[in-house]
Amino acid sequence: MNLPPLPVPPDPPIPFNRPLLLDEGLAYVRAAFANGHVSGDGGFTRRCQDFFDGYLAPGRTLLTTSCTDALELSALLLDVGPGDDVIVPSFTFVSTANAFVLRGARPVFADIRPDTYNLDEAQLAGLLTPRTKAIAVVHYGGVSCEMDVISPLAAERGISVIEDNAHGLFGTYRDRKLGTFGRLSTLSFHETKNLSCGEGGALVVNDPQLAGRAEVLREKGTDRSRFFRGEIDKYTWRDIGSSFLPSDILAALLWAQVEAHEVIQERRREIHDHYAGCLADWARGGNVGFQSVPPACRSSHHLFSLLLPTPGAQQAFLRHLKARGVNAVFHYQPLHLTPMGRSLGGRPGQCPVAESVSGRIARLPFYFDLNRADQDRVIEAVLSFTP
Numbered sequence: 001m002n003l004p005p006l007p008v009p010p011d012p013p014i015p016f017n018r019p020l021l022l023d024e025g026l027a028y029v030r031a032a033f034a035n036g037h038v039s040g041d042g043g044f045t046r047r048c049q050d051f052f053d054g055y056l057a058p059g060r061t062l063l064t065t066s067c068t069d070a071l072e073l074s075a076l077l078l079d080v081g082p083g084d085d086v087i088v089p090s091f092t093f094v095s096t097a098n099a100f101v102l103r104g105a106r107p108v109f110a111d112i113r114p115d116t117y118n119l120d121e122a123q124l125a126g127l128l129t130p131r132t133k134a135i136a137v138v139h140y141g142g143v144s145c146e147m148d149v150i151s152p153l154a155a156e157r158g159i160s161v162i163e164d165n166a167h168g169l170f171g172t173y174r175d176r177k178l179g180t181f182g183r184l185s186t187l188s189f190h191e192t193k194n195l196s197c198g199e200g201g202a203l204v205v206n207d208p209q210l211a212g213r214a215e216v217l218r219e220k221g222t223d224r225s226r227f228f229r230g231e232i233d234k235y236t237w238r239d240i241g242s243s244f245l246p247s248d249i250l251a252a253l254l255w256a257q258v259e260a261h262e263v264i265q266e267r268r269r270e271i272h273d274h275y276a277g278c279l280a281d282w283a284r285g286g287n288v289g290f291q292s293v294p295p296a297c298r299s300s301h302h303l304f305s306l307l308l309p310t311p312g313a314q315q316a317f318l319r320h321l322k323a324r325g326v327n328a329v330f331h332y333q334p335l336h337l338t339p340m341g342r343s344l345g346g347r348p349g350q351c352p353v354a355e356s357v358s359g360r361i362a363r364l365p366f367y368f369d370l371n372r373a374d375q376d377r378v379i380e381a382v383l384s385f386t387p
Contacts, residue, residue: 013325014378019191019198020368022260028252040245041225044252051258052187052202056179059204060211062218063251064244067166067188067201071099071136073244074162074184074203076217077210080105084133089119090334090341091354092138096164097335105133107344109336111351115292116140117361120353121149128153134160139168139178142194142300143293147173147181162186165204169194170265171300178300183207189254194264194302197254200246217241267368268301271375275304275364278379286387304364305331306382311359313387318362324381327365334358 032038045063052061064070080086082104088097090109097107108127113120117140124135135154137145154161161181166188168178179185184207189200203218205211215225221241226232257264276290283290289307293299308314314330321328334354336346348355365378 011325011377013327014365014370014374015367016327016329016363016365017192018367018369019196020257020264022256024259025197025253025256028256029249032248032252035248038247038249040247041228042248042251044248044255045246047255048251048258049202052204056177056185056204058208059180059185059206060208060214062203062205062214062244063246063254064201064203064218065246065250066199067164067186067190068095068099069244070186070201070203071095071162071164072102072242073214073217074186075099075103075105076240076242077184077205077214078134078160078162080133083131085129085131086133087119087124087127087135088335089136089138089140089354090336090346090351091117091140091332091357092164092335093166093332094335094338094340096136096138097341100134100136101340101344106131107335107341108132109334109341109346109351111353112140112357114353114357116143116145116294117291117357118143118145119150121146121153124150124153128157128159132157132159134162136162136164137182138164138166139171139300141291141305142167142169142171142178142302143291144168144171144173144178144297146294148296151181160184166190166193166201167302168300170261172298174296179204180206184210189250189257194268194300195254195257195261197246197250197257200250200254203244213239218244264368265301268366271366271370272299272301272304274372274375275379278376279306279382282383288387302366304366306362306364307357308360308362309387314360314362317385317387320385321378321381324377324384326378326381328362328378330358331361331363332358 080103084105086100087108160183163182163185165179171178185204187202221239224235227235287309335341
């Protein structure tokens with residue numbers, strides 16, 4: 001009897017992201033349990049902080065429960081409040097603005113460059129007023145803003161710079177590590193980031209005058225950290241603050257990734273470069289853009305994006321990939337056009353480049369475990385689309 005061939009099952013969909021879960025992380029979580037210290041500022045927290053203190057020297061690193069918490073802690077540290085303006089790029093995650101709005105400040109939405117998708121430094125001077133308290137810069141995709149322009153301009157006006165470095169850990173600008181330029185900088189260890197513990201972040205304090213107060217604000221406004229170090233015989237309420245400490249269980253997961261950071265970064269570079277090499281001719285022929293990496297910058301290889309020629313092409317492209325089992329996604333909605341942004345004075349046309357990029361960008365699957373066969377499936381799906 002001739003039986004018909006069994007149907008070939010379809011390949012499983014390729015996710016946009018898959019968190020990296022290391023066996024060493026589970027081993028360290030068990031060690032945290034065995035140590036009997038699973039709350040904040042345990043042994044694994046100290047290991048992580050010591051690593052970042054060394055890598056981002058001379059800054060002082062404090063782990064937090066998220067990058068959002070680190071940004072909110074920054075706003076507290078700088079005494080941002082009603083009557084203050086904080087400049088933020090419109091093309092960013094909501095936390096970059098929310099942290100300051102929560103303190104009563106007004107976000108001033110800045111447009112971005114069409115090549116790097118970073119805050120447009122050429123427009124920055126025109127946004128500064130006597131009310132400007134801080135500038136929050138975002139190194140989009142791990143590509144640095146033009147800090148040679150931004151930092152001196154802020155310094156001469158007495159304005160603090162905060163680096164939202166959620167994408168930029170291990171990137172550099174003129175051979176200087178991202179996260180060391182601002183008076184404060186923040187890191188993210190969300191599951192979509194290069195290093196992850198599921199949810200987590202860090203505040204990097206680059207101004208020594210803020211380090212002591214940062215420790216107090218992070219510990220509910222108390223000097224409990226000094227008490228635990230044996231520097232005082234009791235702790236007390238010193239300042240405003242909140243509970244920003246992550247569990248040492250999360251720090252244990254993070255420490256495994258910190259140990260493997262060189263391998264992780266090299267793998268992400270390989271994935272990025274394979275996309276770029278295979279898609280270059282298709283992109284040129286279809287008027288599709290890549291994010292620019294200026295010569296002074298070394299990217300952290302946080303993501304790989306394509307800039308389609310029109311919003312219609314973006315939507316058709318995402319549908320095309322989804323039909324082929326590839327989960328590609330868009331990115332931020334311009335903050336000035338969101339309901340909250342409009343309530344704060346945002347209006348259409350205020351940041352035209354951000355509006356254009358938001359309507360045309362598409363991000364391809366990008367994660368440590370993306371093997372070559374699956375990446376080639378993504379590339380094949382992309383190459384079969386005509387912009």
